[in-house]
Amino acid sequence: MTPLPSHRDIPAATVTRLPVYLRALHAVATRGVTRVSSEELAIDAGVRSTQLRKDLSHLGSHGVRGVGYDVGRLTAELTSALGLNRAWPVAIVGMGNLGRALAAYGGFATEGFHVVALLDRDHAIVGERIGELTVTAMSRLPGLVRELGIAIGVIATPAASAQLAADALVSAGVEAILTFAPVALTLPERVSTRSVDLATELHVLAFLAQHDRLAADVGSPG
């Protein structure tokens, strides 16, 4: 009773790797290659080939035994699985340093993600022009989400305002949130969240660097 291979029940760990595979495929395609083995693609993606194959198996079989994967076909398959064959209008809340940088950052524009709304709580910033957009007040968020079909919100506010921004996005009808604020957000189950936190990443690196340094003092080289 499943017309499509069914995108449900794909392990979370696999989902986070699918974008990596897609990028590896683009790199391969740029080299003019039209067929690729799981081994080659895995190297580009920085994973083991068996992991790549198992991950792809969750989307259904699209390789040919003894040959490999058709680059174009697999690209289409991943693009479809990730939902990237449609436009994803994005709203950014919080127009400080980070928000401005994100609005200007080209990385968002690739593959269907278009920043279509910039918002800030501070009325001193509202009305300011940033790139091709004008900063609007938070009160206009629900209307914008409805009119422009915004499904993804980005939180670039200070930590203290993040929960407020999240609540506003959720009640406006956004389905997924990417937050840069270093706080745990309380959200309804149905809203997906991803968190990017520079300070945390640096902390982890500090731990690892110190750790390896200690290990080097104790253990023998080699």
Next chain:
Amino acid sequence: MTPLPSHRDIPAATVTRLPVYLRALHAVATRGVTRVSSEELAIDAGVRSTQLRKDLSHLGSHGVRGVGYDVGRLTAELTSALGLNRAWPVAIVGMGNLGRALAAYGGFATEGFHVVALLDRDHAIVGERIGELTVTAMSRLPGLVRELGIAIGVIATPAASAQLAADALVSAGVEAILTFAPVALTLPERVSTRSVDLATELHVLAFLAQHDRLAADVGSPG
């Protein structure tokens, strides 16, 4: 023969949560609280209390049964475990939009991380002043790393230059790398890496949003 509780053998998943606990502790301390239970702290950190306790147990016992944790003492313990009671000079490679934003971003300055060097391969940018620093040429990297004691490098270059930047950082003697470039880096074992990738995060959210949307069409609300 271990004078300290030994910071080795801490699960990777735990390490990534330690910074979150530290931040939760700061939030608690700001409220003027001096003692906190694992339950309260876990809520602030967005995890289960049992997970918090198990994570902390890897650092040794620092709570008091029946009472909870001393905020100051636990903060000190985590700070020490993460290696944050010393300065961490940081170099940023790649002074495009992202690199400039990172150089200006205050989040780096907190807790010992100081951006002390900005580098770019492009000689047209070298010499330019950004904030309090001047962009220097890649050739000066080894000297800077040695003189300033730089242990952490940040890669903010385009994907195509990322491996080059990584090689330069590694041979200059950097111990850990935070990269924003969406490519798998090939690095020696001893160098720690963390990757932050905005496009990947958006892709994952697109997948989840589409997925939930499909599920909502099929399943019943409740």
Next chain:
DNA sequence: GGCACTTTGTGCATTCCTTCACAAACGCCT
């Protein structure tokens, strides 16, 4: 001082993820 209450620290079960090992399936060469 002893008892009731609270909260930590942890062995154990469970679930999730990764890796291994190998059969199934394909192209190619003769």
Next chain:
DNA sequence: AGGCGTTTGTGAAGGAATGCACAAAGTGCC
């Protein structure tokens, strides 16, 4: 057409992380 080499897809094993349940250890009241 048949056999050989290659590569996929996957069951099963192994390992890691999470959550449960409870004993151990402390405080405070009577």
